[in-house]
Structures are given as structure tokens and as C-alpha cells.
Amino acid sequence: KNYSGTGVSASAAANWEFAPNYKLSIVGSHQQRLPLAQELYANGLHFATNTYEVGNPDLEKESSNNLELGFEYEGAKLDYHAHIYHNWFDDYIYGATTARNGNLRGVEYTQDKARFYGAEAEATYALNDTYKFGVFGDYVRGKIEGENAPRIPAGRLGTKVEADFADGWSGMAEYYHVFNQDKTASYEDETQGYNMVNVGLSYANSIADKNAYRVYFKADNLLDDQVYSHSSFLSNIPQVGRNFTVGVQYDF
Template structure:
């Protein structure tokens, strides 16, 4: 369940108090054939208190605290993770200054996390403190253009799965090996963006560069000595890494009249990631991807037809000493066709939508490079569905 509430204040400095709390009792089962191989049980709670400042001139912002805890347990013959308890405490602040065409943003977060579990029958207790901060600036330009720059330093604490896994994980068809000595990831990031939000032609161009110290990833390795398994082995490993890439989107409004819009949209995404010490490509990095879609927006009829292309991914992870059978394998590109058409009707305050949707209409055999199941389970083939949705 979730509980959310707000209280408006009459204080000179504070405008609103926001409180949220949640409790989750979660279970899922992973099948090995017709039997349950692993059963995951998770009990978690989280609460967040946020104080929103009353605007002082051009200044506004908020600050608060967050507390939470998670108990995770994996049961079954294929359980690869011992029971664990994770506790989290955090504090955060966000400030914004608007002055003319300029907008300045700054934020910071401190987090403390404790993890108690076992690794290969040995007790494992880790404590982490993480500090993250960001600073951004944007400026509105003539003809509805906006330019944005953001500099950030982010810290990520390793998960209990990355620290303490050891065993077969049938859902990913892999033997997973954690590293109890993993430290925090620290990322320095720079993001630059140019956007146009109005006009017949609109769009955005986003470029990013991330320098990550201690980047945690799953590295293909030989099966450990003394272990009997038919599954490939992956070990959680930390290496310094560099990520760079970008995303572009352009929309051309072909028709806009009487509440009806017809627009052509072209979008593309690309990321390049490699280990800093030797330039080796990191595993499970998505290929260049682009989409071309024709959108129809109307009060009654709406729809989309879209072509998506993913390029070959031949920048794969391998290093000296690894057998070829252990190295990451290239993935062929693919092109898919999909879309939907819908009818919207309003009756007695209810909004009814009838939507006919089709995915991969050409029944292309497509494999997702970032999935460890790509050689066993391609992406879904041709799929057609009819949905009736009611909003009230």
C-alpha cells in the first residue's frame, strides 16, 4: 500500500509539507520447466518527508529526508542469493533560481546504506556512505529554442545481488558470481542539450559524457573450479569506464487544424562505452537505434505507424585469456514495423478508448543485444491486440 499527503503551511519560510509512505510485500517465482526453481520474497518499507520552501524572489526549492528497509530472500534448489537485509537513510536538497531567460538548478543527496547477508556461507556486512550533487543551467533563446548544460557527480552503492550472488540463475540462464569487496561507483557527468519545443518543426539534441570510476558490470568468465553447471558464468566486476553518446529527435508537424495533428517524427539514440585502461568495449551495450513514425492526434481518432531499426552490434566484450566460447557474441541488426489506431468516445463523464495495436507486423526475427537470453529467446514476433480502456 501507499500513503501520500500534503499540508499547506502559513510559515514565512515553508509553503508545504509532503509526506509519503509505502509498504510492499512482494513474491515472484521463476520456473525451471514445470517446477518452481526459485521463489523470491521481498518485504520493504519506505517513507519520505519533503519540505517545500516558500519562494523568496526568484528562489525556490525543497529539502527532506528518506528512510527505508528491504528484507530479501530467495528459496529453492536454484537460489543463488542468501537472505539479506538492507537499510537506507538519506537527506536531499534542491534549489532553483529563475532570472529572466536564465534558469539555474542545484541539488545534492547524502545516503547511508547498510547491507547484511552471507556470501558462500560466510557473514557479509557492508556500510556505505554516498554523496551526489548536480548543477545545471538553461537559457531560453529566440524562436522557442532552449540550451541546457548539466554537470553532475553521482555515487551508486552496489546492490546485494552484485555483492553476494553465487549460483545458477535460470531466469537469465547464467551462473552469477558476486564480489563482496566491490566499492561504490562514482560518476562525473556532463550533459549538453539544445531543444525547440514549439513551432512547425521541433525537436532536441542531447549529448552526454560520463567518466565512471569503479563501474560495476557483469563480465563473462570461465566457470569456477569445482562448480558443475551447463550455464555460462558472469562475475560482477568493477573497472573504470567511459560512456559517451547522444539522442536526437525531430518532429515535423504536417497538419494542425481543428484539434487534429499529423506529425512525422524521426529519433535516434547511440551510446559508446569502453573500459578506460585498454579501450575494451563493455558488455551488453545497446546498438545504434533509430525510429521513424507518423503520429495522428485527434479528439476522436488517434494512431501511430512506426518503423524501428537497430544496427548490428559488433563491439563486443572479450579479453586476452578468455576462451572464445566465453566472450560476448555480436548481434545482428533488425528492422520492425508496428503501430496502433484508436477511437475515443466520451459518454456520461467516462472516456472510452478502443485501441487496435500491432507489433513486429513483418514477423522479423530480432534479438536484443543487452539480453543474456538473446540466443535462446528472440524478441516477440508478430503480435496483434485489441484493448478497451475506460478512464473516469
């Protein structure tokens, strides 16, 4: 069955600086999304996610009305912002797990009314010209026809230190805690929370004042904690443990 369709999206925003350095914002949008080829025509094993996927050629376009409210402050040393949002979906397209045998899941693409809502916030403070300290957090909930939406990540709360040294050197260190996710959909297991500690160091410069480059080193999950990603089809399989990355970025 061939598919053709047209999607239309529109958005509008308003900002109010009601006092020096303070701003309120509101963003409203209407978005439409056409189904992907995989959502329409899949019929077989997907080895990367260990699922047997069945598409639905009768899917209609997905539509949503979205509202986001924001509050921001930007000072000489202190910055912070908080945003809350709510998304209302008609014909929300998703992969519903309809059967499970061990780690193998049967997934059928379907659509229903849904709503997602959540919040995210961050605050940073410049301790001096070199170091900046911050805290952050985010949380999201998803409901499909009154039931928990599948593969919704758990809430997160953390802190971060960034350093801008002289002569092109910079670094960062962050810690965050991801909470347990017990708001599960059909055939899902609860996922336990975990602690994540990451650090990084980089050096940036340019060659002949033209071609910029950056050399960086990252060390992630230094605690070697067991990490389970609820947003994955493989949420009961641990993610990578302690790991290190060295890289070079070159612009020309």
C-alpha cells in the same frame, strides 16, 4: 558479510534561450550508487538469463561524473532537439562474463573505471491538426578500462507518424532500423541488425466525466523480423516475432 553504505548525488543545470524558440542546455551531475544485493551476494543459477552468477561482497559504491549538452528548437509546427552526453565512472559495477559453455554463461560481478558516451536526436513536424511526422535516432558507446563494455545496444534510426483524430481516437505507426552491433566484449557474439514496424490505435474517453479510460490495440514487429537484443544475456536467442496486444486502461 554485512554491507552498509551511503550514496550522495547532486546535479545542476543551466538553460540559455539565445534566440526566440531556440535553447541551449547543459546538465552536470555527480551520482553515487550502492551495490545491489544480487551484485553482492549472488551465488547460483539465474534461470531467466541462463547464467551462473557470483556476487562480490567487497564491492564499493559506484561513482560517476556526468555531462550532457542539449540543443532544442520549438516552433509552431516544427520541433527538434539533439543531446550528447558523456559519463565517467569510478568503480563501475557490472556483471563480467568469465566463462561460457553454449548458452550458459558464468558471470562475476566486479568493478572498474568506465566511460559511456552517446547522442540522441528527434525532430517532429505537424503536417496539419491531425498528423505529426517525426524522425529519431540514438547511439551509445561504452568502454571499461579501454575494452568494450558488455551488453551495449546498437545504434538506431527511425521515423514515426502520430495521428490525433476526433472524438478521442488516436493512432501511431513507426519504423526503425537497429544496426549491427560488432563492438563486442569478451564471450559476446555480434548481433545482426533488424527492422521494426509497429502500429497502434487507441480510444480515450471518460465515464460520467470522472473516470477516464483508454482502450488500445498494438501490433508490433509486423515484418516478423528476427530480433536479437544485444543488451540481453540471451543476445543469441531471437526475441518475440510478430505480436498483437489489446488492452484497457482505467483510472479511478
